[in-house]
Amino acid sequence: MTIETMTRQPAISALGSATSALATPLPRVLRPQRAVPADAVRPTRAEVNLANLRHNLRVIQRTAGGAEVWAVLKADGYGHGAKGVARTLERAGASGICVALLEEGIELREAGIRVPILVTGGYFGRAFGEVLRHSLTPVLHDPAQVEELADEVRYSGAEPATVHVKIDTGMSRLGVLPREVPKMAEVLGRHPQVRVSGLMTHFACADGTDADSLNHQLDLFDAATASLRSLGIDPPLRHAANSAAVLSSPRSHLKVVRPGIALFGVEPRAGICKELRPVMTVRTDIVAVREIPAGQSVGYGATWTAQRTSRIATIPMGYADGLSRALSNRGELLVRGKRVPVAGVVSMDMTMLDVTEVPDVRVGDECVVLGTQKGPQGQDTISAEEIAAHRGTIPWEVLTDISRRVPRFYREP
Helix, strand or coil, X not given: CEEEECCCCCEECCCCCEECCCCCCCEEEECCCCCCHHHCCCCCEEEEEHHHHHHHHHHHHHHCCCCEEEEECHHHHHCCCHHHHHHHHHHHCCCEEEECCHHHHHHHHHCCCCCCEEECCCCCCCCHHHHHXXXXXXXXXXXXXXXXXXXXXXXXXXXXXXXEEXXXXXXXXXXXXXXXXXXXXXXXXXXXXXXXXXXXXXXXXXXXXXXXXXXXXXXXXXXXXXXXXXXXXXXXXXXEECHHHHHHCHHHHCCEECCCHHHHCCCCCCCCCCCCCCCEEEEEECCEEEEECCCCEECHHHCEECCCCEEEEEECCCCCCCCCHHHCCCCEEEECCEEEEECCCCCCCCEEEECXXXXXXXXXXXXXXXXXXXXXXXXXXXXHHHHHHHHCCCHHHHHHCCCCCCCEEEECC
């Protein structure tokens, strides 16, 4: 990511309001471009089922009761393409959006998203001017940030900035420690240029089965809220619940919930919500099929050797696309509705499969890397959870690893 400084100029916010010149030069954020469907040559693609996305949002809304749903779309919408996903969720009734990076918030504003966008990542550098320019809501966790933002508002002549404040109740990552709440309140009180509209915290163990940790964090959050209220800070919004907490802890719902992975059809804990529907399918086509004799090896390092005369299919997808090298000689994909094993080491751009047990495989046949396939040999599903288990990781990583060079196609079944 490259940030270059532009010449200072009057700023026009994404919501149409003009502001005067900002106190610091506006950084120009240059983002890597995603492969677009119109330019795609390879058959490798990710398909995003928008009907399933809306269904998952409805499940979350119903479970959350009267709490507002602010969709977490960091990491390019968990790999699904933040702009397309954000447009769909905004139209379907999401009340707000959460991102991790300032760049992610700018991208969504420039795509026309109008609901509140909360930037949770905690680092803004010299770019508070961009926060104001794009009508973003920063999450602050340090008194110095309050002072820096207040300076930006004061020197630019902008309207007071709306912020959320994060309380650290046990994650030990970002947030105001409970003992430092009075100091944060004192600094906020000295800077009317910064208005607190929300308080938040984040759970460390919400996806576990022991509710004690979650309830302990909520107790600390309630205490910090009461302390701030006694010091004159009483924002209308409070939020703590991630996907797992939304689905398991009504106490955590508060005014806003922040689902992420559940919106994309992955249970944050096995069995917690069977209603969720997977949103992403990753497909490609077979580009070569060859028959090799017993004793012939396949791939880098010759880690797979044919024990019999075998048919090997090659697909144009590798670890640079998100098909992890950890699946070498252990993962499975779907061809003609049947599971086939990965043969040899996954390459950067290509992967080989042992299709000996699948009749009539030929060049051009579809191969499903993630999702469901129905074919002449049956029907099966490769889930993000299964891939994560093979890799020794979590489904979050599986989805966000699908790289930007894989174009996203948005489907309305």
